[in-house]
Amino acid sequence: MSKYLVNTAQYGTHRLIASEIGKGYLVLDLGCNKGYLKQFAPGNFFFGIDYNKKDLQEAKKNGYQKVYQLDLNDYKAFKVKEKFDVLIFADILEHLLFPDKVLRFFVDHYLQKGGKIIISLPNVAHITVRSRLLRGSFVYSESGILDRTHLHLYTLQTAGELITLSGLNIIQRKFSSNRLGRLIQHFPFLGTLLGFNLIFICRKKS
Secondary structure: OOOOOOOOOOOOHHHHHHOOOOOOOEEEEEOOOOOHHHHHOOOOEEEEEEOOHHHHHHHHHOOOOEEEEOOHHHHHHOOOOOOEEEEEEEOOHHHOOOHHHHHHHHHHHHEEEEEEEEEEEEEOOOHHHHHHHHOOOOOOEOOOOOEOOOOOOEOHHHHHHHHHHOOEEEEEEEEEOOOOHHHHHHOHHHHHHHOOEEEEEEEEOO
16 A cells, blocks of 8 residues: 555645645546545546556545556556546656656646646755755655655756746746645745745646
8 A cells, every 4th residue: 555645734735736726627636646635626526547556446435536557657558538627746756767758748648728737746955855965964765755766856946847848837836834834825935945845837838
């Protein structure tokens, strides 16, 4: 079973993503895990992709209409007829060999015209990582920003480069933090330092 748990914090990643989905939309959740997002955005129709069969079974129980077992590194194997109003890449691109190719493939083939893309990436420039680097420490862990399964590490700048080079425009940026989210809401410039995740709301370039 997956080691990644639902985050119910007001300014946590799941709630911030869900707040940008809207209502009445067909949503494709890439790397959907157990289908956590549905509970925070119930007025939508969720499809999910994940490599873990047991997690997909949980996603179905949590209200996902259709689920697909797939390693997103094999993204070209995904074939469905639907196109989606919202594509969500929540803490998944950093795990993939070629995140830019995966992002562009799904946007080009499965996004409705005028649709929205929501991307969440761990913020390697978080104050905890910076302080450890000052002490000469850079140690991977089982989860979190320095999860040992992360193949790519992102700052606000490099995440923005990934997104824009993949043919997207960034409409809005948000920063998640379970404990300091309210502070970031009042002082957004602190987001790059205190934000645990970088969240981008995007549209395809015209």
